[in-house]
Amino acid sequence: MVDDRNDERSFFAERPPRDLKPSPPSEEKPHYLGHRQRLRERFRQTGPDTLSDYEILELLLFRSIPRADTKERAKTLLKRFGSLAEVLGAPERLLREVENIGEGAALDLKIVAAAAQRMARGEIRGRELLSSWSQVLDYCRAAMAFEEREQFRILFLDKKNALIADEVQQMGTVDHTPVYPREVVRRALELSATAIILAHNHPSGDPTPSRADIEMTRTIIEIAKPLGIVVHDHIIIGKNGHASMKGLLLI
Secondary structure: OOOHHHHHHHHHHHOOOOOOOOOOOOOOOOHHHHHHHHHHHHHHHHOHHHOOHHHHHHHHHHHHOOOOOOHHHHHHHHHHHOOHHHHHHOOHHHHHHOOOOOHHHHHHHHHHHHHHHHHHHHHHOOOEHHHOHHHHHHHHHHHHOOOOOOEEEEEEEOOOOEEEEEEEEEEOOOOOOOOOHHHHHHHHHHOOOOEEEEEEEOOOOOOOOOHHHHHHHHHHHHHHHHHOOEEEEEEEEEOOEEEEOOOOOOO
């Protein structure tokens, strides 16, 4: 009788060992993917107030730059422009000049800035503006503080001091905007406005009213008053703050 067990032992013993190839190492995920998830979780769990400006900017860049580390890009933008507000307020062409910020990311940042301005405008639309003054200032700052050229803006109000229209009447140079007082009053009459708030920006950053600013405002008041149109204030917006001519007792 043949011992099959011996045959089996012989068979397995004589089989050459298989050439076991090591399995390829698992591909490591880029380090920034984990960072992105952690940052999103912080935003979700603790809110935006716990994040710094560069971290908020990182979150904005995540979708524009999906396959790269955005932390250094965010810090570079802040170093170039100074603050998150100034990054969003910067012209698209200057954003594109920043290293590793392409056309798509620059455009996306300007879209976010436009959405922020629409939000600020929504805060004041339909409200009695004299009792919502902080919202008026926030809106003017969002719309004008970081413009490269001066712009002259008018908020037209009805008899309840609610916003009828918000228009940029003139665009100027870096330090001058031509304003025509009779055109300001004519437009107020066209819109049946009974009051207006004037606003313009100083690209230099210093919101101190110039002598020309004061004289122009007083001329508008003189023309508007006999027609039943009140000039509530003239606000000057700068990167470093704002000035109210009424608050400074200049009008």
